Amino acid sequence: MLRRDLMKAGLAAGAATGLQRAAVAQTPRARTLRMVPQANLTSLDPIWTTANITRNHGHMIYDTLYGLDAEFRPQPQMAAGHVVEDGGRSVTITLRDGLRFHDGEPVRAQDVVPSVQRWMRRNPFGQKIASVTDAVEVVDDKRLRFRLKRPFPALFAGLGQVSNSPAFIMPERLANTDPFQQVREAIGSGPFRFKADEYNSGSMVVYTKNEAYVPVSSGTPSLTAGPKVAHFDRVEWHIIVDAATAAAALQTGEIDWYEQPPPEIQQLFGRNRNIRVETIDPLPLIGILRFNHLHPPFDSKAMRQSILPAISQEDFMSAVVGTNPRDYRTGVGVFTPGTPLANDAALAPLTGPRSIERAKELMRAAGYTNQPMRLIGPTDILAPSAMTQVGADLVRRLGYNADIVLTDWGTTVQRRTSREPVERGGWSMLFTAFSSFDFANPAAHFPLRGNGTGAWFGWPTAPRLEELRDAWFEAPDLATEQRIAREIQEVAMDELPYVPVGAYMSNTALRNDLSGRVAGLALFWGIRRG
Secondary structure, three states: OHHHHHHHHHHHHHHHHOOOOOOOOOOOOOOEEEEEOOOOOOOOOOOOOOOHHHHHHHHHHOOOOEEEOOOOOEEEOOEEEEEEEHHHOEEEEEEOOOOEOOOOOEOOHHHHHHHHHHHHHHOHHHHHHHHOEEEEEEEEOOEEEEEEOOOOOOHHHHHOOOOOOOOOOOOHHHHOOOOOOOOOOOOOOOOEEEOHHHOEOOOEEEEEEOOOOOOOOOOOOEOOEOOOOOOOOEEEEEOOOOHHHHHHHHHHOOOOEEOOOOHHHHHHHOOOOOEEEEEOOOOOEEEEEEEOOOOOOOOOHHHHHHOHHHOOHHHHHHHHHOOOHHHEEOOOOOOOOOOOOOOOOOOHHHHOOOOHHHHHHHHHHOOOOOOEEEEEEEOOOHHHHHHHHHHHHHHHHHOOEEEEEEEOHHHHHHHOOOOOOHHHOOOOEEEEEEOHHHHOOOOOOHHHOOEHHHOOOOOOEOHHHHHHHHHHHOOOOHHHHHHHHHHHHHHHHHHOOEEEEEEEOOEEEEEOOEEOOOOOOOOOOOOEEO
């Protein structure tokens, strides 16, 4: 597609003239890890935004009461343990010793409670916990208590969730920030400190080892569970938008890790014995087409449904990872392929013959008469950019009166928060991708919510989805969960809060002298040189 043609041209130019060297500061290599992240870090608040880059930033500097291992089992992290009383309606969590924020202040229950309350306002899993909670209260400096309306065994999995907007613990003064406003200061208690004095959005993000951090004393590092041991004194994120420049820097050893190289660059790395390419997550990431449900044309369900005959998951995914079928999945529904809830219910509109003409007929029947629509998307982050280019071509071929607005990812993230109509700067459609664990079940599945203005950007209203989600939390066994998951998918494919456009394996590239990387996402504990 267009992206790959441009990449080939860039690589050819690089081969002819010599690739430009990345501007990388010359600090001691042995104790510094340099990485090119998937996108620029524009927001420092992982509760305010669901951007993956801000989530990754959050895991650097914050910690959570519980972590999840690779099997999604909750393990104590900041918590020393908990006591369940009153038939499961009272849960008292005790903080472990030695927890301090980066400003030197001890972590107290008085910090944890407003942090959790702020998280519960924005996160789908947190919102569910809030609905079954009478109060979260401070017992003393080391203990907090959940007073529940009824037993809720999933509480610990929610407090430890890995997906976007985890329940990160902040100092009380920051945690009291309105959850719909961004925290402007980045102070946590995690294994790395954020260097605000070296932060330059669009260029460099720097973290230093938190020497006061005390990892949990037992277990094996697995996703966000187990000891979080930092082996580097300094971690630098170098924002290098040009893939050829980033590739040259990895080949020369100026950087150590390229988080999300495009397929053509991965092929180049395959010929370099000093670099290895591996999946960042053993499960695929999922791409989606998100509608804005508040304004025409996609406030109409019939209009949303009309696009289905024109959606080719193969086209979208091959634009992201190339044409090798081993690197992507089609026939993808609302749950992550390879997980227990993935199913094929109601997918016929996406898996049958593809037809632009049939989609146009359905658009006319739904009442489309050249109303303006706006597709927003980024130019500087691999998967959303590639999907947006395919989507832009698609809406033009369908005959939409389309305004295509391409910007950097940070601007897209800011712009998607607008609830204004198109004529006042709003948007109609966007493409993005989510990690495997985000879509493994309904608990923290942002785009699957149907709670109107309380939902993720796009704001769909689908009461039946909310009812089924609540029923899933009450399911007594996996068979019941799977039955409910099928019905959730049936409703989702009718209401179309979004369209699944496929799933893909995301590869990352590292210098061969790095070892110990914890799989799942870009995590920086465990990894070491040598």
